Amino acid sequence: MIINHPLLGPRDAAEFTVLGDASLLHRPDGMTATMDDMHDYAYLRDNPAGLHRELWYHEQGDRSWLVVTRNTLTHDVENVELARDVARTEGRSK
Amino acid sequence: MRYSALKILTQGLTGNKGWTPAWREPDPKADYDIIIIGGGGHGLATAYYLAREHGLRNIAVLEKGWIGSGNVGRNTTIIRSNYLLEGNQPFYELSLKLWEGLEQDFNYNAMVSQRGILNLIHSDAQRDAYVRRGNAMRLSGADAVILGPEEIRKTCPYLDFENARFPIQGAIWQPRGGTVRHDAVAWGYARGADERGVDIIQNCEVTGFQMDGGTCVGVETSRGPIRAKKVAMCVAGSSSRVAEQAGMRLPIESHVLQAFVSEGLKPTLPGVITFGAGHFYVSQSDKGGLVFGGDIDGYNTYAQRGNLPVVEDVCEGGMAIMPMIGRARLLRMWGGVMDMSMDGSPFIDQTHIDGLYFNGGWCYGGFKATPASGFCYAHLLATGNPHPVATAYKLDRFRTGAMIDEKGAGNSPNLH
Numbered sequence: 001m002i003i004n005h006p007l008l009g010p011r012d013a014a015e016f017t018v019l020g021d022a023s024l025l026h027r028p029d030g031m032t033a034t035m036d037d038m039h040d041y042a043y044l045r046d047n048p049a050g051l052h053r054e055l056w057y058h059e060q061g062d063r064s065w066l067v068v069t070r071n072t073l074t075h076d077v078e079n080v081e082l083a084r085d086v087a088r089t090e091g092r093s094k
Numbered sequence: 095m096r097y098s099a100l101k102i103l104t105q106g107l108t109g110n111k112g113w114t115p116a117w118r119e120p121d122p123k124a125d126y127d128i129i130i131i132g133g134g135g136h137g138l139a140t141a142y143y144l145a146r147e148h149g150l151r152n153i154a155v156l157e158k159g160w161i162g163s164g165n166v167g168r169n170t171t172i173i174r175s176n177y178l179l180e181g182n183q184p185f186y187e188l189s190l191k192l193w194e195g196l197e198q199d200f201n202y203n204a205m206v207s208q209r210g211i212l213n214l215i216h217s218d219a220q221r222d223a224y225v226r227r228g229n230a231m232r233l234s235g236a237d238a239v240i241l242g243p244e245e246i247r248k249t250c251p252y253l254d255f256e257n258a259r260f261p262i263q264g265a266i267w268q269p270r271g272g273t274v275r276h277d278a279v280a281w282g283y284a285r286g287a288d289e290r291g292v293d294i295i296q297n298c299e300v301t302g303f304q305m306d307g308g309t310c311v312g313v314e315t316s317r318g319p320i321r322a323k324k325v326a327m328c329v330a331g332s333s334s335r336v337a338e339q340a341g342m343r344l345p346i347e348s349h350v351l352q353a354f355v356s357e358g359l360k361p362t363l364p365g366v367i368t369f370g371a372g373h374f375y376v377s378q379s380d381k382g383g384l385v386f387g388g389d390i391d392g393y394n395t396y397a398q399r400g401n402l403p404v405v406e407d408v409c410e411g412g413m414a415i416m417p418m419i420g421r422a423r424l425l426r427m428w429g430g431v432m433d434m435s436m437d438g439s440p441f442i443d444q445t446h447i448d449g450l451y452f453n454g455g456w457c458y459g460g461f462k463a464t465p466a467s468g469f470c471y472a473h474l475l476a477t478g479n480p481h482p483v484a485t486a487y488k489l490d491r492f493r494t495g496a497m498i499d500e501k502g503a504g505n506s507p508n509l510h
């Protein structure tokens with residue numbers, strides 16, 4: 001798989017580690033969240049067959065976090081964004 | 095038809111004309127007492143033990159492809175009971191005991207071969223950990239022996255004992271571990287279940303659940319609706335996709351694990367060998383091929399194929415302990431989609447929906463669990479209570495803090 005890094009261009013997926021579902025960007029506020037909110041955030045996943053938004057970390061590169069939209073049936077990478085930008089536009093912990 | 099040596103002889107003398115199919119191909123009935131979704135090893139074993147242990151007959155196993163097309167026919171066939179934690183080890187030891195009597199029990203040759211499993215030790219800390227694990231195994235009634243390098247040299251002289259980075263300092267050995275012919279397990283359970291009246295329905299994909307006031311009363315399938323008093327999910331790598339149809343989100347991600355087979359070689363490996371410093375395990379099939387594997391690829395996928403970086407990583411692991419493997423050519427490789435759970439351990443439980451049950455989260459280690467998984471799932475379905483060795487496999491264990499995390503890797507499915 002090739003990840004089209006927004007800053008560095010096409011990079012081999014082997015340079016990255018994968019954290020998983022990009023919904024992890026939206027951690028509930030620990031001071032106000034209920035047990036259920038925290039449990040669902042930490043342990044439950046959609047795990048779809050098809051398009052999946054996920055967090056990739058460029059460990060062997062510039063150490064940026066990316067949000068990669070990838071098809072889990074074909075491995076096609078459809079879209080790559082900086083996680084920072086995604087978090088800002090989505091309003092983290094929304 | 096009972097299989098026996100005499101049967102082979104008489105059939106051989108009469109032109110092999112008397113063999114009958116090992117199971118029927120029935121059309122689905124309108125309703126059943128129990129529907130099992132998924133004709134993998136676990137689903138078929140569940141049906142078999144429901145019929146055999148609990149006398150239930152009005153059962154269907156619904157399989158979207160053909161039986162054995164999933165992970166039960168894709169794995170590297172290793173069986174063992176060498177877990178550490180209390181929630182796991184008695185369950186896997188029950189499984190190993192069931193393997194030991196399985197072929198006589200279901201009258202089918204599954205080539206259960208207890209050729210032993212050798213987990214290599216490369217550091218002092220690892221020896222401490224494996225001694226502790228060995229004690230836990232023995233407390234559960236399993237077998238475990240700690241070996242030094244000299245004892246390993248007697249059976250495996252070709253290992254790289256003096257490797258500069260990962261010298262081999264010893265091993266933990268489970269003589270009762272070994273390998274089993276994987277698809278014969280599916281066929282044996284299918285035949286045994288069918289003989290006892292279970293309908294095995296292939297090319298029948300479950301596409302939805304029938305609900306009646308919060309109770310599950312049947313399924314929608316590609317061959318029409320079928321009603322049932324109890325519906326039991328058992329679809330391994332497809333767990334999230336099927337559970338989603340009932341509105342459930344699971345503590346599971348689907349990942350791919352690859353397997354590799356070399357060209358056929360003369361007998362050289364006595365049993366299963368695993369590398370303790372990287373992730374690599376290998377055994378030799380009865381045809382002579384070296385069967386090996388290592389880490390999962392690490393990203394969510396349903397594609398049943400992996401990528402090349404893991405191929406390189408697995409082969410490097412092989413070279414690190416067994417340099418001679420570099421002379422063998424790789425013949426074929428494939429992948430299977432696995433249900434990786436949040437703590438690396440499985441689930442055998444009722445769901446929050448009446449009449450709907452769940453079995454899954456087997457990660458890359460569910461083949462060895464096949465007999466006990468079927469046995470315990472059947473127990474739950476028939477009696478309403480978890481089997482004593484499977485009480486820890488609850489769906490809500492992350493809520494209650496009762497995780498069973500052998501590796502201590504936390505809620506990262508790709509690290510288990």
Ligand SMILES: Cc1cc2nc3c(=O)[nH]c(=O)nc-3n(C[C@H](O)[C@H](O)[C@H](O)COP(=O)(O)OP(=O)(O)OC[C@H]3O[C@@H](n4cnc5c(N)ncnc54)[C@H](O)[C@@H]3O)c2cc1C
Binds near residue numbers: 157171298
């Ligand atoms: C490469 C590889 C190596 C492995 N090596 C080992 C090993 O050495 N030792 C070990 O213990 N474990 C190993 N495993 C793990 C083991 O194979 C699995 O954990 C186990 O087989 C899963 O249970 P199963 O046999 O019931 O799954 P499967 O055989 O996958 O059965 C699930 C079935 O459900 C069916 N299904 C899915 N969706 C639907 C639907 N909607 N309707 C109807 N049917 C459906 C599928 O078609 C499939 O046949 C390995 C796995 C892989 C991929």
